[in-house]
Amino acid sequence: MSVTQLSTADVVRQALRGKRLDLRGTIFQLALLLTLIVSLGVLAALLVQVIGDGWVVFRDRGVDFLTSPLSASAKRAGIQQGLIGSVILMIFVILLAFPIGIGAAIYLEEYAKDNTMTRFMTANIRNLAGVPSIVYGLLGLAIFVLVLKPLTGGLSAFSGGLTLAVLVLPIVIITSMEAIRAVPQSIREAAYGVGATKWQVVRHHVLPYASSGILTGTVLSIARALGETAPLILVGAITGVFFQSSGNPIDRLQGPYTSLPTVVFSWTRLPAAEFRHLAAAAIMVLLVVILAINATAILLRNRYERKW
Amino acid sequence: MNESGEVVDTQTEMKPEAPAEKPTEPVSGPRLVVRPRRGSETGTQREAVFDVKDLAVWYGDFRAVRDISLQIYRSQITALIGPSGCGKTTVLRCFNRMNELIPDARVEGAVLYHGVDLYGSAVDPVEVRRRIGMVFQKPNPFPKSIYENVAFGPRVAGRRGKLDDVVEESLRKAALWDEVNDKLEDSAMALSGGQQQRLCIARAIAVEPDVILMDEPCSSLDPIATLRIEELMQELASEYTIVIVTHNMQQAARVSDRTAFLTVDVRQDGQRTGTLVEYDDTEKIFTYPSDPRTEAYVTGRFG
């Protein structure tokens, strides 16, 4: 009986062609891509909601919104005190968290021997980074507001600034440590080889090389601190209306304060629709500032990254 | 063709003071060019810069080298050779206390530098390294300008003000000045491999050391660059004491006055520890080695 005989080549060719369209695989891939599209969609919906609610405030009042203090009347309320408060808090963060954080990172990466104590310190810092921000508020309340009241003035900008600095410190340390660790050992060896001391090696070679990474980390931590509200609420950030205490800077630092996200919080909670618009407008300002800071971080990183 | 120190054909020359206890045939093997040394004094009549006594180095529980005893003599080039893993670099790094940069590293025995124990409690490693410089296997210039690279050493040693003269002199001695004098502010990373290594040599010279240690300085360079650095080594030897680690036997034979051969000693438990097998004038190591292991290595039978 004659049977149509397929040559070996034909058989192999058919086997290798397989199914042109891998349906399941493609669907799977699309499903995965969908997750990112959903994320994008959420961002878009957020922006639409916020801008949709908030632009009227800028249309009707423009810059006045930025320069007016808090008020019970929605037509007059503005974010001036929130802006000032946030700036003051960021100054605290920069002056306290950055030197201490970078210094700690230098110690742990360059000076500390690899023993149990060092490993414990590093693990402790990593744990601190995972502590919920409101717990830092409790720390601030117990220590800065109550125990250190003579210095800080209690529920004050001083306390708020210290609290935020403490909150941001672990992040600064971790990002700085990573940046320092990335410095090649060969550069250190070369520097030690010509008789440099440890501090000379750190100052002239390690820090310059790691500076872009450290800078990026610190700028990003400012963006993080800017958006924090929970700890500040516990440490006295006013959610209602208040009048800026006048007088010398020390009095002002020891007096009532608020921050931009706290203002958003207090306005969002108010039932009246006008305050919803104000909240949205404040959010727009907050997002613009945070976006600008993130963009600055990326720009700085690209500019300083290893010019050589 | 011999007294003034030129090429000596090892296969036709018989040295008159061949040791009596060994067969007086020169070892056969690849033709090695051995240069008799500058001056008439043999190595051991000079001042000993380093006196190493029973040196052992541990990394944690692992003993990398043991029983190393030798002297390094002034204004000579001493080569450390041996198969990979025999601890040559470890021994070299003992001379300028660079092993301390490795955690868990421990040094036993004594390394005397002009009679002073380098590892004494009162000795500052920073001072040690200003007198005993190092050039590394892979050129590692700083990611800064050529000028800054050379000037860094003197600066951290305390010299203030303009260092133009120091920089120029060091670059000249390193045979790099002619190539870079018009671009001192350019990045060192833009130089070729051979140029970078000469820059590293200039950097080491700039602190006016007594000794220069070189850890396989040519192993990542092409043959032409290698040759230039070997020539440079010969020039520098008149002013500095040089200790070089090399896995290239021919280089050791070409360049050095004395050679130390190390090898790996494998114990029953598998631990590989480096030991010193033989240390003598280079000529002797490569023509009449006393130890059969040395002979096997230099004739290329292993390693």
Place this chain on the structure above:
Amino acid sequence: MSAQAISREHGLAAQLSGDPRRRRREALVRQAFLSAATVSLLISALIIFSLIGRTIGFLTQVDLSSLWSIGWFPRRGFFDIKTIVVGTFLVSAIALMVAAPIGLGAAIYLSEYASPRARRLLKPILETLAGIPSVVMGYFALNFISPEIVQRLSSRASLFNVACAGIGVGILVVPLVASVAEDAMHAVPGSIREAAYGLGAKKMTTSIRVVVPAAVSGIVAALILGISRAIGETMVVAIAAGATGGHLFTVDVFGPAQTMTGAMSSLATGSDQVRGATGAYPSLFFVGFLLFVMTFGLNVVSERFVRRVRKRY
């Protein structure tokens, strides 16, 4: 040795001992950096100290039966723990239901499918999401998620409800889950993938049945970290989950409820301020202590999982 040589040796020894001023300066610098590092230890000690001290104070001063009562009404002396813990649990569970599929899906896509160009385009989306302050998400949860999504799902849902807060928290947690999971999958050596392709496996099979199992420790770590973050999230809950004063025990996700973090923020912003009524104020620290213990425990567990990933590869 000659007298000359001996004196030369002494001179050298003196030189080699270095400059005492320089040594002092180096020691000072080291001390300064060490002090900076010990600040971190100080902070931990202060956190634990301030929490434990006042927690003990609270437990001794309050009627312990109130810890298991009808609800959380701090100003009236009812401190039912299960109300706030269950509330936290509900919010976190919903958050994880949102964050896990989206976060893991994004991680698998970025790690296994995305070309470098696609990654450069898509990673910023996650990074932007990570930068959204929680008050903003709270606003979004109350003004968009609640009316548009939750109230469409259930007609009887109130404006303030657990579900919208949970979804909001979930969105905030997505970037964290995605980045930790992606790191874990990235750490899987290419040789394992190549082995699978070499056997004729398709991409989806390789991803699901080879890469994910290999990275499972890291993925679990990512989810645990996500839970920890969700538990600690305050502002979204404070804005969108309702329950300002107090609340009865409830499991209704379509209505308001009180969580641990929400309870804390209520106590802080309540009408009688933080200095207020006895029992109410120390309960703040009591809840904070519970929160700290829970998140700390979760973080430690997730560290163990991360370490398992590292050890493997």
